[in-house]
Structures are given as structure tokens and as C-alpha cells.
Amino acid sequence: MPGPDAYIALVSSLPSSERLFVAKQPPLSELRLRKRLTALDEDDAKTLRRIENVLNWASYDARAEISDVVKRARSLLHDLPHPTLRAVVADRMDLRTAIAALRMRRDGMSAPTGRWGFGKWTGHIAANWSDPTFRLDAPLPWLREAGTLLEAGDALGLERHLLEVAFRQLQRHGGMHHFDFEAVVIYVLKWNLFDRWAASDAQAAARRFAQLSDDALQDFPDLMLEGGTG
Known part of the structure; x- marks a missing residue:
């Protein structure tokens, strides 16, 4: 079993994770x-x-509902003995519940009933369904911009905004841990945010390039016929 010195050495070997959205790669x-x-x-x-597995969307089926995510999160929290990591998971699940509510409302759904989401805000959200931020501006100040980006259809902007929110959450919790297991977990979760943004940014760039190419070719409809495929 590794001792404390092993974790100190591990954390010390990891490069800084403080430049999210500045660095091009993790x-x-x-x-x-x-x-x-x-x-x-x-x-x-x-x-x-x-x-x-609970916090990474890649570990879920594309058709997974919020109830599936909540079930896995509750099972994890039941077994998780570390208070800081419990708070990390709870914060991220609160974020996902609020975003799920914004999407549900945008799609014309009525206020949900019963145990539909995760955390302490589910009842409050349902009771304030028609308010743009569900009257959560104070505890969730990031929610208004998220709603604006969602309504505008700015998928990349929303992705960046939510990753920034998640990163700030990790920063806050990581301030109390430097060379222990919690510090390692928080580092890995930050790395996952880096990796997700790098992938999203690359995919968005590819989509923009394809769109620009399509727009250009609209002015030259015979280009491909004349030039062939090479």
C-alpha cells in the first residue's frame, strides 16, 4: 500500500492544470x-x-436520461467516505440537474414532479419553472448565461461556459488539498475538462471549416464537376 510520500511524489509529477482554455491540449x-x-x-x-464514470458523459449511453445519471451518482455518494469528493460530485450533479431543467423547458416540457433530478434545488426549480433562472441567480449565478446560450443554440459557447463553471468548482474544492488522494482526483477531473474542451474545440473547428467550404462552393456549382475528385 503506497504511503503519503508516494502521493506527494505523484502530485508533484503532474504538470500544472491551471490554464484551461488557454492551452491547446491537456x-x-x-x-x-x-x-x-x-x-x-x-x-x-x-x-x-x-x-x-459518474461525472464523464462519455461513460453514458447517448440516450441516457437524468434519472439514470442521478441513480449512479447517489450510489457513488453512498459509498464515498471523502467529504471533499462528495461535495465535488454533488456540485457537478447540481449543475447537470439545472442544465437538464433548462433543456426540458426549452423543449416545451412542463415542470417535472417527483424525484426527477439531483440535489436540493429540484423542488425549487419545479416551483419556479417559468422564471428564466428558476430564481436561482444567487446560488447559481452561471445559470442565466447558460440559459441564454442554450436558447441561442450556441452549443460550443454553452460547452465552454459549463466547463468553466465545473473548473471553478474544482478550483474551490482543491484549495484544501495539495498532496493527498483528493488532490489527485481533482487533478484528474480537471484533466478530463481539458480533454473534453480540446475535443469540442477541434470538432467545432472542423464543422466551421466544412461550412465555409460549403458556402464557397455554392458560388461555384460546377467546380467539382470540372475539376473532378483528384
Whole structure:
């Protein structure tokens, strides 16, 4: 079982994760990150995997509903002994519940009933369904901009905004941990945000390039016929 010194060495070996949206790529490759994480205690490694599986959208089926996500989060929190990590998971799930509500309302759905989401705001959201921010401007100040971006159909802008919110949440919780297991988890979750933004930005750039190409070709409808495919 690794001792405290092993975790100090692990955290010290990880490059800074403070430049989200400035750096073009994550601060180290996934291969190198996972190799360094082999220093974790076996139980801690399993806990990290569970947290990642709950918080990473890639681990869900594309048709997964908020109820499926909530069920997995509650199971994790039941087993998670670390108060800071419980708060990390709860904060991210509160974010997802609020965003799910914005999407539901945008799609014309009525206020949900019963245990439809996660956290302390579900009843409040349902009771204030017609308010643009569900009257949560004070506790969730990021929600108004998220709603504006969603209504505008700015998918990339919304993605960036939510990743920034999640990053600030991790920054806040990480201030109390520097060379322990919690610090490792928070680093990995930040890395996942980096990786997700890099992928989103690349996909958006590809879509923009394709759109520009399509727009240009509209003015030259015979171009492909004349030039062939090469």
C-alpha cells in the first residue's frame, strides 16, 4: 500500500492544470496520466474510476436520461467516505440537474414532479419553472448565461461556459488539498475538462471549416464537376 510520500511524489509529477482554455491540449497525454496513476492504492484507484464514470458523459449511453445519471451518482455518494469528493460530485450533479431543467423547458416540457433530478434545488426549480433562472441567480449565478446560450443554440459557447463553471468548482474544492488522494482526483477531473474542451474545440473547428467550404462552393456549382475528385 503506497504511503503519503508516494502521493506527494505523484502530485508533484503532474504538470500544472491551471490554464484551461488557454492551452491547446491537456497538460499531458492520457497515456502518461494513466501510467502515473498506477501509483494509487488499489481501493483509491477504484474510487477514482467510479467518480470518473459518474461525472464523464462519455461513460453514458447517448440516450441516457437524468434519472439514470442521478441513480449512479447517489450510489457513488453512498459509498464515498471523502467529504471533499462528495461535495465535488454533488456540485457537478447540481449543475447537470439545472442544465437538464433548462433543456426540458426549452423543449416545451412542463415542470417535472417527483424525484426527477439531483440535489436540493429540484423542488425549487419545479416551483419556479417559468422564471428564466428558476430564481436561482444567487446560488447559481452561471445559470442565466447558460440559459441564454442554450436558447441561442450556441452549443460550443454553452460547452465552454459549463466547463468553466465545473473548473471553478474544482478550483474551490482543491484549495484544501495539495498532496493527498483528493488532490489527485481533482487533478484528474480537471484533466478530463481539458480533454473534453480540446475535443469540442477541434470538432467545432472542423464543422466551421466544412461550412465555409460549403458556402464557397455554392458560388461555384460546377467546380467539382470540372475539376473532378483528384
